[in-house]
Amino acid sequence: MGSKTMKTFDMPQERLLDVDNVQVHFPLREGLVKAVDGVSYHVNKGEVLGIVGESGSGKSITARSIMRLLPKRAVDAGGQVRMQLRSGEQFDLSSFGRNSRAIRQVRGKHIGMIFQEPMTALSPVHTIGAQIMRTVQLHMGLSRAAARERAIDLLAKVQMPRPEQLVDAFPHQLSGGMRQRAMIALAISCDPALLIADEPTTALDVTTEAQILELLKRLQSELGMAIIFITHNFGVVADIADRVSVMYLGRIVETATVDDIFYAPKHPYTQALLRSIPRLGVDQGRRLPTIPGMVPDPFSVPPGCTFNPRCSHALSGLCDTQTPPEKRFGSQMSRCHIAEQFAQEPVHA
Amino acid sequence: MLAFIGNRALLAIPTLIFISFISFVIIQLPPGDYVTAYAAQLRHAGEYISPLQEEMMRDQFGLNDPMIVQYWRWISDIVLRGDFGYSLEWNAPVSTLIWDRLMLTLAISSASLVLTWAIAIPVGVYSASRQYSFLDHLFTVFGFLGKGIPDFLLALILMWLAFAYLNMDVGGLFSPEFQNAPWSLAKLGNLLSHLWIPLVVLATGGAAGLIRVMRANMLDELGKPYVETAYAQGLSEARVVWTYPVRVALNPFISTVGWALPALFSGDVITAVVLNLPTTGPLLLQALKMQDMYLAGSFILILSVFTVVGTLISDILLAWFDPRIRNA
The missing domain is CATH 3.40.50.300 (P-loop containing nucleotide triphosphate hydrolases)
Known part of the structure; x- marks a missing residue:
């Protein structure tokens, strides 16, 4: 024991x-x-x-x-x-x-x-x-x-x-x-x-x-x-x-500082979650957006990106076949094939 | 707490009066009375008493008086003089008959109760915390066997085994030479050598059922969040299990302690008859068969007193053991 x-492990001091x-x-x-x-x-x-x-x-x-x-x-x-x-x-x-x-x-x-x-x-x-x-x-x-x-x-x-x-x-x-x-x-x-x-x-x-x-x-x-x-x-x-990790079906799809998560989310799931939060003064008289579909049953997890069947950005041939790698943008991490796209034009939730 | 106990004790009094009356009435309900049964028994033995003699006996025993008068005579003697009446069949005071056997009955029954719990609680806890393990399955098999085999059959088998293979003198509580001997170490040893069969028989039957109860209670409790909290504190598995879920899972056991008291007294009648034990159970059976009403009535009265007192004890123990009940 x-x-x-x-x-000793190689771990940063902090x-x-x-x-x-x-x-x-x-x-x-x-x-x-x-x-x-x-x-x-x-x-x-x-x-x-x-x-x-x-x-x-x-x-x-x-x-x-x-x-x-x-x-x-x-x-x-x-x-x-x-x-x-x-x-x-x-x-x-x-x-x-x-x-x-x-x-x-x-x-x-x-x-x-x-x-x-x-x-x-x-x-x-x-x-x-x-x-x-x-x-x-x-x-x-x-x-x-x-x-x-x-x-x-x-x-x-x-x-x-x-x-x-x-x-x-x-x-x-x-x-x-x-x-x-x-x-x-x-x-x-x-x-x-x-x-x-x-x-x-x-x-x-x-x-x-x-x-x-x-x-x-x-x-x-x-x-x-x-x-x-x-x-x-x-x-x-x-x-x-201080920082937030977003999980979907047993994986972390995005990790970022709390500001980046709210103001520059780089995963469609995070974006969809944020859009479904009701806010005062905004979207009055409109239905709150929801994420289409349901969480898949755990015995038949979709291949590729597990979020692809519910994702509005999904590209067939890519998102439904290949598991997205971890993409890093400074301290932010997103597991999305097209995360770069969100980096260029921040989606305002 | 004291007010709670006092309140419960006061409530017990009308209950007991009611029970005593009902039990007296029920004993009188079957057609005929002790004299009829006695005459039938005599006829069986080839003797005969005339209807006139029967009538004289009834007069003598006061059996012709209205039931309420008989009841009053019986109950007032008990309450005022501690006199439980006279057994017509045994021709002896009921109190001597009962108290003679009571000590042995209580000794055997409490020993078997302790043995039952000593087996059932650890086995039940083990079975639950190692659910579906080999030993759990083994205990389950033995549990169902123990529950399924009637006690008297187990008693017969054990008696036969002990007699045929171990060459032991079984049945009753003493060998003939010690039956009327004064108490000595040898007599005590003799008692112990006879006592194991009734203890094993009574404990296995009871333990088999209680193991299942304990296992089910524990399985319920082990899944509760407070058990996970206890593990998250860094306590060892043994300490977690024995300090937290066992404490809660014991509640049903404690609430049934009260029922053990009358069961201790009436004992397992069939087993006692088979093993020829001088306990109270066979005496009660005989009294009921012979319509020996003062003896049977006293028995039932004592049983009910034990039930009421036992329930009271259970309530008090439970309140002491479980803060949720105490403060409710």
Whole structure:
């Protein structure tokens, strides 16, 4: 284990996480589903990477493969996930077994995770304090009393009212927003370098969502941690992310800074998604454009560019036969055969 | 919490009064009474008592009084004097008859309950967390076999095996030489050598069903998001499984502890008869057959008290165990 953790990779100094060509397959009776089909992205220290995609695009599965928390019937079909801490310590996460001691020392300690459903993501029969204390005692070796103090501090940090009392509250006694705050306190309890937030505000109403986003932004700058923020909501991404990756059918189709994504998208899928967001004052009296067709069924993914059957720019003979390569425009990446075209005449969404 | 317990305890009183009356009525419902059954038994043995004698016996036992009077006589003796009446058949006070057997019954039944849980919970947890593994399939096969084979048949097979191959003295709880001996280490050893068959028989039957329940509960819980949260904290699999989903999956077990109490008392009648165990189950069966109404009535009353008290205990345990119920 020691040799594994000390192995040095060639990673830029500012890099925290490198996800390289990760593939996750589900062998089902109906056929092989390539839920994640060669996803690569990186996260720099202290930055917020937004990952946008519709349901089933593989964004959560990719995040779980970072944590080695894939469902039991998933097959890890290749790829590498590497992490580099501020201390210079490096981990090859993809080499760790699902229940290995090595990955358990990363989970909860260096990577915290927030889940979508605050209603069910906390144990119903333990107080939130007890759940936070268990993690803190495990990774920081604190005594019970010290762990309790820390749990109260953490609850105060996530702006829980009356933390001294609510530390002994059970999840069902709290509202959804409060539970998500408790969940965040749990995830950041050991000052992780990376926080993975898997649709943390999807189950909340918009007011609470705004509060939670505000809280995450504040914690991020206070603790200097990086965040992978998974969502299907472009509005949320605009609010919190520094860079954005857009996923479609198990692949990343475009990665760019948040400004480039919104003002110079270079993939037709990103453009179509942006066009389908309602905006005040624009397009009044017109129907909101939608993306034609449906997400293909995972057992019959179209050949070539997986988006080609729904793409208004698709060129027959090219887009339906060849998988587009990654094309780079500075820091922007697009997997589209005709991305150059969008680079010349920016499409205003 | 105290108010909750007090409230439940008070509610139990009218329930018990009602149950005692109903059970007394039901015992009287079959045609005839103890004297009829007794006369029939005598005729069977070739003897004979005249209708006049029968009538005298009825007068003597108070069987001719209206039912409500008989009920009142019975229940007021129990409540006011702790006197459960007199068994007509055994010609002995009901309380001695029952209490004599009660200790052994409770000992056997609680031991088998503990054994059942000790088997069912770990096996159920293992089966669920290693679903469709070889051992899971093996436990499933054994589970269905255990559930499918009637207890009394298993008892007969074990008795035969122990007698024919292990040359053991089986049946009952003591060998004849210890039957009336005072308690000693040797007698205790003798008891233990007899006790394993009823324990195995009772525990396997119960465990087979509970393994399935535990496995199903665990499968439900293991898929819940809070389990993933626990893994994401870096806890080991054993700690995740035993601290989180098992705690929740045990709830149905705890809510049925209450039913175990009356079941402990009535025992598994058929198994007890087959194994010739001096427990309360066979005594109840005999009392019902002979329309020995004070004995049978007392039995049913005690069973109902156990049921009501057991349910109360279950409620309290559940409230203590699960905060969602406690605070509801």
